[in-house]
Amino acid sequence: MSNSKIWLSSPHMGGAEKKYVQEAFDTNWVAPLGPNVNGFENDLEKYLNQEVYVGALSSGTAAIHLGLIMIGIETGDEVICQSMTFSASANPIMYLGASPIFIDSELDTWNMCPIALEKAILDRISKGKKPKAIISVHLYGMPYKIEEIHSIAEKYEIPILEDSAEALGSSYKNQKCGTFGEIGILSFNGNKIITTSGGGAIVTKKKDLKDKAVFLSTQARDNAPHYQHSHVGYNYRMSNICAGIGRGQMEVLDDHVQLRRNMHNFYIEFFKNIDGVSVLNEPNNDYFSNHWLSAIVIDPQKTNGKTREDLRLALENENIESRPLWKPMHLQPVFKEFPYYGHKVSELLFENGLCLPSGSNLSNEEKIRIKEILTNFFK
Numbered sequence: 001m002s003n004s005k006i007w008l009s010s011p012h013m014g015g016a017e018k019k020y021v022q023e024a025f026d027t028n029w030v031a032p033l034g035p036n037v038n039g040f041e042n043d044l045e046k047y048l049n050q051e052v053y054v055g056a057l058s059s060g061t062a063a064i065h066l067g068l069i070m071i072g073i074e075t076g077d078e079v080i081c082q083s084m085t086f087s088a089s090a091n092p093i094m095y096l097g098a099s100p101i102f103i104d105s106e107l108d109t110w111n112m113c114p115i116a117l118e119k120a121i122l123d124r125i126s127k128g129k130k131p132k133a134i135i136s137v138h139l140y141g142m143p144y145k146i147e148e149i150h151s152i153a154e155k156y157e158i159p160i161l162e163d164s165a166e167a168l169g170s171s172y173k174n175q176k177c178g179t180f181g182e183i184g185i186l187s188f189n190g191n192k193i194i195t196t197s198g199g200g201a202i203v204t205k206k207k208d209l210k211d212k213a214v215f216l217s218t219q220a221r222d223n224a225p226h227y228q229h230s231h232v233g234y235n236y237r238m239s240n241i242c243a244g245i246g247r248g249q250m251e252v253l254d255d256h257v258q259l260r261r262n263m264h265n266f267y268i269e270f271f272k273n274i275d276g277v278s279v280l281n282e283p284n285n286d287y288f289s290n291h292w293l294s295a296i297v298i299d300p301q302k303t304n305g306k307t308r309e310d311l312r313l314a315l316e317n318e319n320i321e322s323r324p325l326w327k328p329m330h331l332q333p334v335f336k337e338f339p340y341y342g343h344k345v346s347e348l349l350f351e352n353g354l355c356l357p358s359g360s361n362l363s364n365e366e367k368i369r370i371k372e373i374l375t376n377f378f379k
């Protein structure tokens, strides 16, 4: 059996991508605008299926940055953010000279804990500073506790920026992730469920917000024949080449979701007979995860002392990539001075959690290799 590298999550082309990219070359739309950009936005709007407007941008990080600007975040403001996430959720807060306030996770979805969230809001208000926005994340494609989090946000009238970078194709009560927040964001980076090689999008229910995002992302040019500017602009628009890849990927998105869910079931099936290992799973039927990454937590007290790091190294030995869960932001050196509300849920998840190969393009042979190593490891 070959020993070629098995990746955690790698790009998976469907076939039609080249056709759209070829069209862009044939018509010389090799620019950060063009028919593929509009087409990709339309495809996403149709897919999200909610009266939403989508603006295609150069990255998910750019989308979060513009989203915070449109919510009105300024220097000195405080912005609440889920602690267990990728740093790109929090970095744009810093770009704006604002301060992040980090919130712990809960154990059902591993996302923002509603109890810690409300505690944080009340404490910040008592200190004289009401947070201006909440960034909540659907980690690994698992929807966060939508109803609890949104009812707290409404109660205190704080807008939610919904970081759906990992959750295109996930839904809660049949409503697609990305459409719940005041502003939603998507990512099409190389490791996400679909990719444009690099890219992102902003999702909003308001046409004027989309128009504003596009305006800001194309250097904020006023309507004049010369270059006239009344606002600080950004160069954040998606290129027509990348959008061509995106249009091809949209044709296979639902297949990718199914294939990732199959990978998840493969792990559920494997681990159901193994003590001390649990797989991140939908708490009930209201939740539908794209299972972008399949993730487990290991309790070493029930596995004869075998830890997640032992498993990671055992897989690495066989040229198989796995990765610890996101290290919480409040434990990151760059964010250590900022407030954190919660206990140790995200810390324990980080300590004992591991993401396993989850790509939609894993072959049967690769699955057999993975299973063999897991079997030997837990023997």
Ligand SMILES: *Cc1c(COP(=O)(O)O)cnc(C)c1O
Binding pocket: 058, 059, 060, 061, 062, 085, 086, 088, 089, 137, 163, 165, 166, 186, 187, 188, 189, 198, 199, 200
């Ligand atoms: C990937 C990711 C982002 C950033 O998206 P990019 O397109 O890579 O800039 C933001 N948040 C989360 C949770 C992500 O996983």
